[in-house]
Amino acid sequence: xxxxxxxxxxxxxxxxxxxxxxxxxxxxxxxxxxxxxxxxxxxxxxxxxxxxxxxxxxxxxxxxxxxxxxxxxxxxxxxxxxxxxxxxxxxxxxxxxxxxxxxxxxxxxxxxxxxxxxxxxxxxxxxxxxxxxxxxxxxxxxxxxxxxxxxxxxxxxxxxxxxxxxxxxxxxxxxxxxxxxxxxxxxxxxxxxxxxxxxxxxxxxxxxxxxxxxxxxxxxxxxxxxxxxxxxxxxxxxxxxxxxxxxxxxxxxxxxxxxxxxxxxxxxxxxxxxxxxxxxxxxxxxxxxxxxxxxxxxxxxxxxxxxxxxxxxxxxxxxxxxxxxxxxxxxxxxxxxxxxxxxxxxxxxxxxxxxxxxxxxxxxxxxxxxxxxxxxxxxxxxxxxxxxxxxxxxxxxxxxxxxxxxxxxxxxxxxxxxxxxxxxxxxxxxxxxxxxxxxxxxxxxxxxxxxxxxxxxxxxxxxxxxxxxxxxxxxxxxxxxxxxxxxxxxxxxxxxxxxxxxxxxxxxxxxxxxxxxxxxxxx
Amino acid sequence: xxxxxxxxxxxxxxxxxxxxxxxxxxxxxxxxxxxxxxxxxxxxxxxxxxxxxxxxxxxxxxxxxxxxxxxxxxxxxxxxxxxxxxxxxxxxxxxxxxxxxxxxxxxxxxxxxxxxxxxxxxxxxxxxxxxxxxxxxxxxxxxxxxxxxxxxxxxxxxxxxxxxxxxxxxxxxxxxxxxxxxxxxxxxxxxxxxxxxxxxxxxxxxxxxxxxxxxxxxxxxxxxxxxxxxxxxxxxxxxxxxxxxxxxxxxxxxxxxxxxxxxxxxxxxxxxxxxxxxxx
Numbered sequence: 001x002x003x004x005x006x007x008x009x010x011x012x013x014x015x016x017x018x019x020x021x022x023x024x025x026x027x028x029x030x031x032x033x034x035x036x037x038x039x040x041x042x043x044x045x046x047x048x049x050x051x052x053x054x055x056x057x058x059x060x061x062x063x064x065x066x067x068x069x070x071x072x073x074x075x076x077x078x079x080x081x082x083x084x085x086x087x088x089x090x091x092x093x094x095x096x097x098x099x100x101x102x103x104x105x106x107x108x109x110x111x112x113x114x115x116x117x118x119x120x121x122x123x124x125x126x127x128x129x130x131x132x133x134x135x136x137x138x139x140x141x142x143x144x145x146x147x148x149x150x151x152x153x154x155x156x157x158x159x160x161x162x163x164x165x166x167x168x169x170x171x172x173x174x175x176x177x178x179x180x181x182x183x184x185x186x187x188x189x190x191x192x193x194x195x196x197x198x199x200x201x202x203x204x205x206x207x208x209x210x211x212x213x214x215x216x217x218x219x220x221x222x223x224x225x226x227x228x229x230x231x232x233x234x235x236x237x238x239x240x241x242x243x244x245x246x247x248x249x250x251x252x253x254x255x256x257x258x259x260x261x262x263x264x265x266x267x268x269x270x271x272x273x274x275x276x277x278x279x280x281x282x283x284x285x286x287x288x289x290x291x292x293x294x295x296x297x298x299x300x301x302x303x304x305x306x307x308x309x310x311x312x313x314x315x316x317x318x319x320x321x322x323x324x325x326x327x328x329x330x331x332x333x334x335x336x337x338x339x340x341x342x343x344x345x346x347x348x349x350x351x352x353x354x355x356x357x358x359x360x361x362x363x364x365x366x367x368x369x370x371x372x373x374x375x376x377x378x379x380x381x382x383x384x385x386x387x388x389x390x391x392x393x394x395x396x397x398x399x400x401x402x403x404x405x406x407x408x409x410x411x412x413x414x415x416x417x418x419x420x421x422x423x424x425x426x427x428x429x430x431x432x433x434x435x436x437x438x439x440x441x442x443x444x445x446x447x448x449x450x451x452x453x454x455x456x457x458x459x460x461x462x463x464x465x466x467x468x469x470x471x472x473x474x475x476x477x478x479x480x481x482x483x484x485x486x487x488x489x490x491x492x493x494x495x496x497x498x499x500x501x502x503x504x505x506x507x508x509x510x511x512x513x514x515x516x517x518x519x520x521x522x523x
Numbered sequence: 524x525x526x527x528x529x530x531x532x533x534x535x536x537x538x539x540x541x542x543x544x545x546x547x548x549x550x551x552x553x554x555x556x557x558x559x560x561x562x563x564x565x566x567x568x569x570x571x572x573x574x575x576x577x578x579x580x581x582x583x584x585x586x587x588x589x590x591x592x593x594x595x596x597x598x599x600x601x602x603x604x605x606x607x608x609x610x611x612x613x614x615x616x617x618x619x620x621x622x623x624x625x626x627x628x629x630x631x632x633x634x635x636x637x638x639x640x641x642x643x644x645x646x647x648x649x650x651x652x653x654x655x656x657x658x659x660x661x662x663x664x665x666x667x668x669x670x671x672x673x674x675x676x677x678x679x680x681x682x683x684x685x686x687x688x689x690x691x692x693x694x695x696x697x698x699x700x701x702x703x704x705x706x707x708x709x710x711x712x713x714x715x716x717x718x719x720x721x722x723x724x725x726x727x728x729x730x731x732x733x734x735x736x737x738x739x740x741x742x743x744x745x746x747x748x749x750x751x752x753x754x755x756x757x758x759x760x761x762x763x764x765x766x767x768x769x770x771x772x773x774x775x776x777x778x779x780x781x782x783x784x785x786x787x788x789x790x791x792x793x794x795x796x797x798x799x800x801x802x803x
Contacts, residue, residue, distance in 0.1 A: 040577075041570045041573040041574040042573075044570075044577055044589060045568055045573035046570075047590070048567045048568050048573065048589065048590065048591050048594075051590055051592075052568055052592075055591055055592055055767075089568075
């Protein structure tokens with residue numbers, strides 16, 4: 001080997017060593033980078049993936065809703081599947097523990113999965129598959145017990161699913177469970193905590209089911225609940241909201257003197273807290289209503305109520321204040337004043353769904369009392385067309401029939417029954433699964449019963465059983481239909497209806513009597 | 524020697540005309556690293572990508588932005604930090620290397636590799652100092668003075684013109700700072716110099732040649748400035764209307780244009796320095 005060759009070999013060896021040491025340094029650096037402070041990377045990556053899928057699902061939903069036709073059930077279930085993917089990439093268990101960074105990631109993951117799952121529940125309910133929604137809501141609530149915000153959302157979605165499934169008693173029980181389990185939170189960006197609205201929702205649920213006794217019971221329970229909330233010190237904003245709810249409950253229960261005490265307390269809090277100024281409308285509303293009730297002459301109270309719509313036109317109480325003023329005037333026989341206010345409400349707040357449909361109905365009645373039947377009839381006939389999703393749409397045709405009966409025009413009233421039936425049928429066809437459909441079906445039932453039309457009576461009873469199996473109206477229809485079947489000489493159908501009643505409404509106080517009847521009949 | 528605008532113009536056009544891959548390659552390596560970082564940001568749903576990006580974001584104080592899609596609104600800021608680190612740490616070697624490759628066209632010894640290591644080693648510290656000083660000054664300008672300048676311009680102009688002029692003033696201010704320090708690495712790679720002398724000479728030439736240097740710096744920077752303006756002013760719309768990931772495409776365009784513009788600026792600066800000072 002020559003000297004030059006030795007030198008060359010040495011240089012080559014040195015170069016190889018240098019290259020291998022560079023490679024080693026690079027490997028160590030890469031390994032250090034991969035491990036140093038990156039222990040949370042898999043969780044963080046999973047959270048990021050979940051957020052990305054949630055973003056994509058929301059975008060897909062927005063695109064679907066911007067289309068010319070609203071998404072059908074199949075499209076909604078596909079959108080639901082996109083929301084469900086979020087959970088698949090961050091499957092849990094969802095425990096908030098460990099270091100501050102770990103807890104932060106865990107909490108953000110729970111919130112993201114919670115939002116996606118609640119959206120999926122919403123989609124399932126909208127696609128008329130509330131069963132899927134209920135299952136998901138229950139699972140979510142049990143899995144995310146560590147995060148009260150998400151667990152509350154899941155509980156609310158379960159209520160919506162129960163209502164969509166027409167399991168109203170379960171919905172009510174779940175709402176009561178929420179009230180017990182979750183303390184109301186101070187108002188955030190989205191306003192009042194929905195937990196505070198649950199007692200009112202329970203009252204409305206009972207009313208929508210035609211259960212006025214149940215509604216009164218719920219109203220008393222609401223009073224106890226709001227009073228118990230004030231047993232603990234609360235932030236001023238939350239205290240004001242609780243007192244406002246309490247005040248409304250006193251007024252609904254007719255306890256005006258207690259309401260007056262409450263309104264004064266509320267006024268002290270609101271005037272002492274500048275951010276609560278928008279609640280002044282609530283105070284004036286209560287004051288107006290109390291004065292109109294307590295004073296011999298309600299005109300001062302009505303003036304206060306009238307001012308609300310002028311001074312606080314953007315308040316949700318503005319249409320309600322006009323309505324209350326109109327109703328007070330109507331009750332005092334001032335039909336002209338009532339008419340003007342009903343008209344003003346319908347002109348300014350036609351979409352105030354809590355009062356506008358009733359205002360239109362009352363306007364029709366007011367015209368009748370003023371002796372203008374053609375105008376009254378026209379308005380009453382327009383109620384189902386303008387507000388087909390309001391329970392008052394079921395009342396309007398009956399009011400026309402009652403007018404004819406009061407005038408002694410039985411033939412005309414009989415003829416109008418056919419038109420009423422057509423109206424109810426068209427309203428049911430518009431939204432057969434809606435919460436007002438049972439109101440229309442029960443009216444049809446009453447008309448068939450009054451006409452002695454057995455086959456139509458059985459048909460509508462069977463329709464109620466199919467569509468509203470656990471509705472109180474269905475319970476009422478089953479009992480009446482069984483009696484009618486007895487009168488029509490159809491004992492097998494009578495027994496079938498009684499059996500179905502005992503089976504579907506086991507908690508009803510009438511069940512022992514029904515069972516006795518069944519035993520007596522040998523069923 | 525008096526500086527000539529014609530020489531500055533000639534240097535700028537020569538750098539465009541005589542583009543050589545071998546001289547640009549060191550800038551390309553820095554661009555490649557930025558490109559890898561950008562590619563990783565599109566894959567953060569995978570833990571291997573998050574493992575790399577999360578520590579960088581943490582180090583830049585932007586850990587709270589590691590969420591989808593807010594991360595893409597933060598990405599231009601993160602990339603600014605990454606670019607700063609790359610140009611400081613790697614640039615202190617790679618920028619002088621590129622300049623030495625440029626000078627090897629006319630320097631026979633350099634072309635044969637003689638004295639390259641020594642001149643490169645001597646240029647590292649001045650280049651690093653110049654880059655860090657430039658980044659610090661730009662940070663101070665953009666944080667403390669630029670908002671007041673932009674506000675003043677916006678108040679004295681109307682509508683979108685005022686917004687554009689305000690943004691332009693901020694950008695030109697940053698360019699002015701960078702161009703003042705551009706000649707430090709160039710002076711540092713010259714024959715028979717030392718770090719102190721390089722910094723002194725580089726700064727002195729930077730002050731003398733400030734205006735023409737800003738002009739050709741802005742000229743080369745036009746494509747990247749356009750992308751930057753679009754991203755700054757329409758970034759929110761792009762994220763919400765198109766897709767958050769579109770930001771990465773614009774940033775990839777920006778870093779590419781910016782890398783080429785930086786090389787061309789150094790190349791033109793080196794030519795101008797040589798013409799104006801003579802071969803030292």
